[in-house]
Amino acid sequence: MADNDSGSKRPATRVVTGGRRKKWTGAVVNPPVWRGSTHLYNDVAHLREGLKTNDDGRFFYGRRGSPTQWSLAEALTEMEPGAAGTMLYPSGVAAISCALLAVLQPGDEVLLTDSSYDPSRSFADAFLKRMGITARYYDPLIGSGIASLFGPRTKAVLLESPGSLTFEVQDVPAICEAARTAGIVTLLDNTWATSRFFPALEHGVDIAIIAATKYIVGHSDVMMGAVTTHKEYWTRLRRTAQQLGQVVSPDDAYLAARGLRTLEVRLRQHEASALQIAHWLKARPEVGLVLHPALTDCPGHEIWKRDFKGSSGLFSFELKDGDDQSRAAFIDALTLFGIGYSWGGFESLALPVDPGKHRTVTDWTAGGTLVRLNIGLEDPEDLIADLAKAFEHYHSAKS
Numbered sequence: 001m002a003d004n005d006s007g008s009k010r011p012a013t014r015v016v017t018g019g020r021r022k023k024w025t026g027a028v029v030n031p032p033v034w035r036g037s038t039h040l041y042n043d044v045a046h047l048r049e050g051l052k053t054n055d056d057g058r059f060f061y062g063r064r065g066s067p068t069q070w071s072l073a074e075a076l077t078e079m080e081p082g083a084a085g086t087m088l089y090p091s092g093v094a095a096i097s098c099a100l101l102a103v104l105q106p107g108d109e110v111l112l113t114d115s116s117y118d119p120s121r122s123f124a125d126a127f128l129k130r131m132g133i134t135a136r137y138y139d140p141l142i143g144s145g146i147a148s149l150f151g152p153r154t155k156a157v158l159l160e161s162p163g164s165l166t167f168e169v170q171d172v173p174a175i176c177e178a179a180r181t182a183g184i185v186t187l188l189d190n191t192w193a194t195s196r197f198f199p200a201l202e203h204g205v206d207i208a209i210i211a212a213t214k215y216i217v218g219h220s221d222v223m224m225g226a227v228t229t230h231k232e233y234w235t236r237l238r239r240t241a242q243q244l245g246q247v248v249s250p251d252d253a254y255l256a257a258r259g260l261r262t263l264e265v266r267l268r269q270h271e272a273s274a275l276q277i278a279h280w281l282k283a284r285p286e287v288g289l290v291l292h293p294a295l296t297d298c299p300g301h302e303i304w305k306r307d308f309k310g311s312s313g314l315f316s317f318e319l320k321d322g323d324d325q326s327r328a329a330f331i332d333a334l335t336l337f338g339i340g341y342s343w344g345g346f347e348s349l350a351l352p353v354d355p356g357k358h359r360t361v362t363d364w365t366a367g368g369t370l371v372r373l374n375i376g377l378e379d380p381e382d383l384i385a386d387l388a389k390a391f392e393h394y395h396s397a398k399s
């Protein structure tokens with residue numbers, strides 16, 4: 001394989017070929033784990049050569065990575081048409097915080113969707129506030145109406161589409177167009193769809209953020225974040241990450257690259273199984289709303305149809321007349337669904353979620369209680385049988 005030859009390939013092929021430069025892989029298929037803090041130079045002239053550029057692909061010092069991290073970053077860049085580069089971080093939250101720090105300074109204002117992941121909100125409300133940066137929230141379904149919120153201090157808009165508890169699909173192109181016209185930078189938490197189902201930069205986003213912990217890694221055994229951007233913000237993003245000392249271990253980068261190679265088939269299976277289960281739930285008498293972007297109940301469903309190339313395995317549903325206790329009985333009765341945070345791994349998970357607690361400018365009220373499911377790679381018929389049994393426990397808890 002020639003170096004960097006995958007630009008013209010289709011997305012599923014790029015997932016497999018991305019970042020696999022021969023000089024990084026050697027004789028094996030995936031770049032091996034290059035552990036090291038010190039990189040040894042041949043002589044002083046070579047040492048000085050190392051200082052001349054700050055690009056991936058040049059040995060310098062462990063904090064700037066090695067072929068293991070460079071290869072993963074390059075693969076993620078190749079998956080995002082229009083991107084100039086990708087920085088890796090030790091978690092999704094680190095990726096979100098560092099991306100915001102790269103574009104904001106004291107006195108600025110950032111607008112965040114009211115459906116934002118809770119730690120994104122707390123970073124803005126606590127940390128950014130201490131730096132003299134104001135956070136203001138907006139309705140996730142605001143679309144181009146966001147322009148009416150822009151003030152002279154507004155410098156960035158954080159989007160998350162769909163939201164990871166309530167799944168509102170945002171009109172990303174409209175929001176980004178309004179922001180671009182006003183000279184405001186847009187950042188999208190694109191963890192749910194990944195660039196495979198939603199190529200963010202092609203839809204107008206400036207900075208695409210992914211908690212690679214979820215679908216990229218895919219095996220629930222590594223924490224990682226990635227931020228991909230185009231030329232305009234690349235240098236700033238990279239410098240900020242380096243100034244903050246962000247680096248991922250080569251072992252983790254190796255595992256993430258290993259996971260990435262099967263992203264296409266995993267996502268397709270998550271999609272098919274989650275859809276089957278979402279439709280099954282929708283037909284259950286105990287279930288109210290099924291908040292899955294591909295179902296009509298979901299706010300922004302029409303936008304999902306317009307913009308997305310697929311749907312992944314995470315969604316919520318409402319237990320119509322449920323209370324906290326009956327919901328707990330339902331979840332506790334599941335045997336194939338683990339109870340735990342995170343998602344995007346091969347194993348199914350269930351979680352009670354109460355999104356109302358995390359809202360400030362939009363009301364989120366459901367008739368009952370919400371359960372969030374991560375649909376893994378088990379046989380969906382077994383998952384359905386497990387859910388059916390849990391409904392029996394739910395009824396007993398209610399009576």
Ligand SMILES: Cc1ncc(COP(=O)(O)O)c(C=O)c1O
Pocket residue numbers: 091092093094117160164189191192211212213223224225342343
């Ligand atoms: C939507 C979303 N963004 C970001 C993150 C943060 O990722 P990490 O757990 O790797 O910090 C999460 C984690 O659950 C998430 O659900």
